[in-house]
Amino acid sequence: MTTHTADALVEGLVAICRAPYVLTAEADLASYLEDWRGRYHGRAIAVVKPADTAEVAAVVRFCADHGLAVVPQGGNTGMCGAATPDSSGQSVVLRLDRLNRVRAISPLANSITVEAGCILQTIQQAAEGVDRLFPLSLGAEGSCQIGGNIATNAGGTAVLRYGNMRELVLGLEVVLPDGTVLDRLHRLRKNSSGYDLKQLFIGAEGTLGIVTAASLKLFPRPRVSALAMVALPEIEAALTLLERLRGQVGDRLASLEAMSRGQIEVIAEHVPDVSIPFALDAPWFLLIELTDTLAGTDLRTPLEEALGAAFEEGLVVDAVLAESEAQAHALWKIRHSVSEGSKRAGYVVSHDSAVPLENQALFARNTERRILEEVPDARVVMHGHIGDGNIHVLAILDAARFPDAAAAAPVVARINAVVDDETTALGGVISAEHGIGISNRGRLGRVSDPVDLALMRRIKDLLDPAGLMNPGKVLPPTA
């Protein structure tokens, strides 16, 4: 393609979005062409920032007409490179920033309708403004966009109680690969009127179309909460405790976040403003949060009773209950520092497996052992959402030996293989909440059932026969 043609293409995009919203200068593009961890780099003809759904549709149609790839990008906070264009230079990065309106909010119907570029935190705050809760909560909530959360079927720390992103979606508006707009933006709780097409686009990472707006569930706001950090004699205790707690307090159990001792040590070493108000003399720690919507409900007593009984049974060896908001905040701060602490500790090879709950302890033990067999000097630490079967296993490598992705690639491949094999053997999947993107597509191909994979490819070919929607993502490379 000649420079002249590239200019003509840019002109076409400018005609749709206007010049200030079509970036082409190298310096302007840079931040959009790599992921936040700096692991993936690509090239693009332009970065465009359409104003609304109609402009998104027009850009997509224009790209379809001219054989250009479209790479939708939200907050660019993803873990798997799904928002980074490939190196062909034949892509248009489509930013959703300007589609950032809350279109409607109904406390009666417990629903909110938002555009794809809304920051997650903005939605949480809009819900609070009408005395409701939008429960999705994750590390990047201050900068990630809801369109990206939907495209990756995001998880986070509230899944145990409120479900993952898919379960929070009532309706979607989607620009299909030919530029048609699919309007499934209703706010209905129940619908058995034909195929539920919106499901196709949740978790598809922009490979089947671009989510431009969504109707989401809201919930009553919790009025009271109680928080404890407990030390466990072994990981199995976490699961027994989960069962007991859920049987007793039901949905008051809002979060159950596990960290291995090694994970907390990494935080204590590398994140200066975190204090650990308990001895690190147990192999696992568990953050337990109960909440209730009924003001005045005593949550502390059932929590103390449950932990007291667990202590007598030997399921818990130590416990700290938060006595104030400040203490609760300090305990949560430990959990929220896992990414920062781990990143500073070395080159992180992180995993996102989910396995059936009853296999989770075995999964944690086996992966640690097998990673250490492969890389004896790796630091293997774990944290995650134990009630969801989703523990993030991290192998932290010496940054001096593995300064970047290229240097780490061979050992990363070996570590991934043992984790993926263990995941699959125990009936799990390799991505619970981060998605597939670029980084995991080969791995997905390796562990997937061929029937599954074949049907995924047929769906992709049906919706996007030219293969222009976020190419090179999700679907494994063909041999």
Add this chain to the structure above:
Amino acid sequence: MTTHTADALVEGLVAICRAPYVLTAEADLASYLEDWRGRYHGRAIAVVKPADTAEVAAVVRFCADHGLAVVPQGGNTGMCGAATPDSSGQSVVLRLDRLNRVRAISPLANSITVEAGCILQTIQQAAEGVDRLFPLSLGAEGSCQIGGNIATNAGGTAVLRYGNMRELVLGLEVVLPDGTVLDRLHRLRKNSSGYDLKQLFIGAEGTLGIVTAASLKLFPRPRVSALAMVALPEIEAALTLLERLRGQVGDRLASLEAMSRGQIEVIAEHVPDVSIPFALDAPWFLLIELTDTLAGTDLRTPLEEALGAAFEEGLVVDAVLAESEAQAHALWKIRHSVSEGSKRAGYVVSHDSAVPLENQALFARNTERRILEEVPDARVVMHGHIGDGNIHVLAILDAARFPDAAAAAPVVARINAVVDDETTALGGVISAEHGIGISNRGRLGRVSDPVDLALMRRIKDLLDPAGLMNPGKVLPPTA
């Protein structure tokens, strides 16, 4: 097709399922060739009862090879004729009865894996057996099969608290139209590993494949409950009350079932063993149930307080609180008698619309008025799941004037049209929980967005290019 060929086809089916499980005699077929209300009638080469997934797959492959339609049938309790074959006589009715095992149950993981032919009540009881709740609950629970519940994305009286069928499914096993088995039967709470293919088959009424097994969510069993029946000055009060109650008691609000005065009058007139322990001097009545998993929780006080406040505000004009299990049972009995009572009252034209909650009162008022404009002597009564936006509007016609479906057809079409127009104008869908089947496909075509419909047809053509999976269901007839 000659008799000889039909014999050969039956022989092929017998080779797969064995003779006792291939029915061909007219008397043996009769009950499978019409729906339970006697509104739809079809013909079939045979009714087969395969023993397991492998036999289902073999039957489907055999039918694909021989150009035969496959009509999956569960308990045959559906509302829309989705399990009745067409009149071509080129169909095989595939009963799932013998796939009736509970394959696994895990109280720790709160999951159960069942085969498609399991009766809903059997699954509820299996869950109870390990001290858990499987919440799906509906009138036909003693005879409907879970495969049919999944195929129609069933609703019922617990959706407000636990979600509809789709939200209760963790994994599926599906026989695709070419006889391939898609194994997505994991029990994972979180999965962002590629497209969520199982969603395609939930609510597709067997038009894209046959569900043979499912992994489902279980929940902690409620230990305490409180129940009230309240009289409302107008339907709007139900929605305000919903908002108040949810804000106060959160997920303790388990059911909120509305009935119009006319609906209860129909029950009082036609169901002898129901007693109505309150005066029918209000236009709407509401059954409110709170439950909690924490034994010893006082639900009565918050319910009384909420109703007391509502009474002072004029949102409630009368209330009966159940003082015993027997009284609670008697109040639920009224709600559970709506089908029986209505059926005895005349020829019932029933609707299953869902609209956004804030439009529900307007929907109820407008549909009643417009039906009466069309058919002044119709008896218009309503009941349903007001917290879900799903009110069943029933027009009960004089059985003497409208003895059967054929006689009623013209007036039914007019009534449906006004209800469907009102539903669509208020942002709703024509089927919330009953499905589309035969009866609603023309209506779906009339009200659907063409983009939506086109994508549904493309999905259908992709998965079932020969059109042999439950033909004539869900998708509107092409012009």
